[in-house]
Amino acid sequence: MNPGIDLQGTFIQTLRDLGLPAGAAKAIWMPLPMFLIIIGATVGVLVVVWLERKISAAVQQRIGPEFAGPLGVLQPVADGLKLVFKEDIVPAKSDPWLFTLGPILVVIPVFLSYLVVPFGQNLVITNLSVGIFLWIALSSIAPIGLLMSGYASNNKYSLLGGLRAAAQSISYEVPMALSVLAVVLMSNSLSTIDIVQQQSHYGILSWNVWRQPLGFLIFWIAALAECERLPFDLPEAEEELVAGYQTEYAGMKFGLFYIGSYVNLVLSSLLVAVLYLGGWETPVPIEFVGGLLGLNETSPWLQVIDAALGITMTVLKAYFLVFLAILLRWTLPRVRIDQLLNLGWKFLLPVSLVNLLLTAALKLAFPFAFGG
Amino acid sequence: MIKFLKQVGDYAKEAVQSARYIGQGLSVTFDHMRRRPVTVQYPYEKLIPSERFRGRIHFEFDKCISCEVCVRVCPINLPVVDWEFDKATKKKKLNHYSIDFGVCIFCGNCVEYCPTNCLSMTEEYELSTYDRHMLNYDSVALGRLPYKVMDDPMVTPLRELGYLPKGITEPHDLPAGSRRAGARPEEILEK
Numbered sequence: 001m002n003p004g005i006d007l008q009g010t011f012i013q014t015l016r017d018l019g020l021p022a023g024a025a026k027a028i029w030m031p032l033p034m035f036l037i038i039i040g041a042t043v044g045v046l047v048v049v050w051l052e053r054k055i056s057a058a059v060q061q062r063i064g065p066e067f068a069g070p071l072g073v074l075q076p077v078a079d080g081l082k083l084v085f086k087e088d089i090v091p092a093k094s095d096p097w098l099f100t101l102g103p104i105l106v107v108i109p110v111f112l113s114y115l116v117v118p119f120g121q122n123l124v125i126t127n128l129s130v131g132i133f134l135w136i137a138l139s140s141i142a143p144i145g146l147l148m149s150g151y152a153s154n155n156k157y158s159l160l161g162g163l164r165a166a167a168q169s170i171s172y173e174v175p176m177a178l179s180v181l182a183v184v185l186m187s188n189s190l191s192t193i194d195i196v197q198q199q200s201h202y203g204i205l206s207w208n209v210w211r212q213p214l215g216f217l218i219f220w221i222a223a224l225a226e227c228e229r230l231p232f233d234l235p236e237a238e239e240e241l242v243a244g245y246q247t248e249y250a251g252m253k254f255g256l257f258y259i260g261s262y263v264n265l266v267l268s269s270l271l272v273a274v275l276y277l278g279g280w281e282t283p284v285p286i287e288f289v290g291g292l293l294g295l296n297e298t299s300p301w302l303q304v305i306d307a308a309l310g311i312t313m314t315v316l317k318a319y320f321l322v323f324l325a326i327l328l329r330w331t332l333p334r335v336r337i338d339q340l341l342n343l344g345w346k347f348l349l350p351v352s353l354v355n356l357l358l359t360a361a362l363k364l365a366f367p368f369a370f371g372g
Numbered sequence: 373m374i375k376f377l378k379q380v381g382d383y384a385k386e387a388v389q390s391a392r393y394i395g396q397g398l399s400v401t402f403d404h405m406r407r408r409p410v411t412v413q414y415p416y417e418k419l420i421p422s423e424r425f426r427g428r429i430h431f432e433f434d435k436c437i438s439c440e441v442c443v444r445v446c447p448i449n450l451p452v453v454d455w456e457f458d459k460a461t462k463k464k465k466l467n468h469y470s471i472d473f474g475v476c477i478f479c480g481n482c483v484e485y486c487p488t489n490c491l492s493m494t495e496e497y498e499l500s501t502y503d504r505h506m507l508n509y510d511s512v513a514l515g516r517l518p519y520k521v522m523d524d525p526m527v528t529p530l531r532e533l534g535y536l537p538k539g540i541t542e543p544h545d546l547p548a549g550s551r552r553a554g555a556r557p558e559e560i561l562e563k
Binding site: 055057058059060061062063327328330331332347 | 409
């Protein structure tokens with residue numbers, strides 16, 4: 001495995017050569033990838049909003065946004081600007097502090113989770129040894145924000161919506177964590193980098209989907225439920241309820257919920273790509289292609305291409321999953337709350353437990369194929 | 373034990389079956405994506421109203437004999453016929469005639485029963501106003517003819533579903549001179 005390009009090391013070395021102390025050089029470096037990721041996530045949301053509207057339109061034989069910019073690509077920007085300029089309403093007799101804190105608590109953990117999403121060998125903000133666990137922990141904060149905003153609105157429908165959203169998030173967290181655990185069992189590490197590297201040896205054949213088909217399905221279903229995407233979007237249920245816990249929200253506070261839900265969708269897709277679809281790895285391993293063409297894999301231009309290809313592959317896989325989620329939205333009917341909880345506790349939980357036990361057994365039986 | 377295993381097997385079978393149904397549904401939605409949108413982009417494209425379209429009512433003042441049949445057949449006695457008896461000619465002389473389209477249900481009874489055919493339906497349907505009283509059309513307003521969709525240079529006229537060639541459900545980009553399905557009324561008359 002070649003080390004890939006080390007942007008951080010090169011950047012810090014350049015600053016130190018200019019005469020800065022090592023600590024200052026590192027402090028200058030640190031905000032750069034963070035800003036880059038936040039900007040990337042925001043742009044990703046704009047793209048997803050546009051895609052959602054265009055694909056929804058295509059599925060229903062409509063045209064969708066087309067006047068704001070070419071093919072309507074500026075429509076999400078226009079929507080966002082509208083939300084920014086709307087009046088910020090806090091209902092009378094609501095709890096203004098909790099009301100404001102709710103959307104913030106929903107959005108911040110989602111953005112924080114991008115800390116552990118790898119786009120390449122060294123293209124990750126931090127390579128935490130508890131990476132994927134950090135994401136699971138952060139995603140459990142969101143239901144508190146939902147409950148908070150539902151309760152603070154001083155509106156019985158908001159409260160019910162908040163309770164439902166929290167119940168949904170909590171009950172789908174368990175099967176999700178169990179299916180992640182099965183992957184972790186195979187790669188012997190919680191770090192997202194190690195999880196991808198474990199899948200990198202034989203190209204598309206070594207991706208975790210083939211070894212964890214059940215886990216992949218469970219994780220994807222649970223991810224859709226966590227994001228409140230359509231088969232499981234009953235807390236807000238566009239066509240049936242007013243908006244669930246978002247009923248009293250307007251302007252930028254509503255905008256935060258909106259951004260949060262889409263960032264969460266992109267994040268879940270990215271993590272499915274990382275956990276099951278080989279992250280930044282190409283279907284045919286790039287070392288293999290390089291070896292076939294007789295190229296030295298440490299040559300700088302090949303490494304730049306490798307890094308660019310890695311980012312493209314990660315994003316491509318994630319957006320394929322986003323497309324699947326949008327298509328599922330217009331295919332599946334909404335489940336009832338009892339069906340939702342039944343599916344979570346009576347189907348996904350036992351199946352994911354079986355999956356975990358099966359993985360452990362297979363790991364003992366065939367250590368070469370299941371990460372001994 | 374065997375009973376339990378059978379239950380598990382049945383449950384798994386049901387889960388696989390429902391997964392297959394989801395797959396079928398996905399293929400349907402995926403197939404829809406390559407179909408052309410049927411959207412009529414309203415202010416720029418308009419459907420051509422059919423020949424029996426019941427739009428705003430047209431009224432010819434000079435033909436009217438003030439018989440008030442239209443008022444009698446109207447479900448809510450809507451037309452207002454203001455006439456006086458002209459002693460010199462011994463005939464009714466019509467002063468004013470008006471219909472309030474904010475109340476009219478466009479049933480067409482008045483048009484059907486008018487003995488002198490001075491009432492007729494037009495293809496006008498864009499009747500929005502800022503004040504409902506502006507919908508109370510007097511005899512002058514009733515005598516105006518609507519602007520045809522076909523003549524408007526700003527508008528692309530599109531044919532309705534019943535006027536498209538056989539097997540085509542999409543009015544955009546029709547070849548010139550394409551006929552509707554079936555015989556035209558005049559051809560039926562010739563038979």
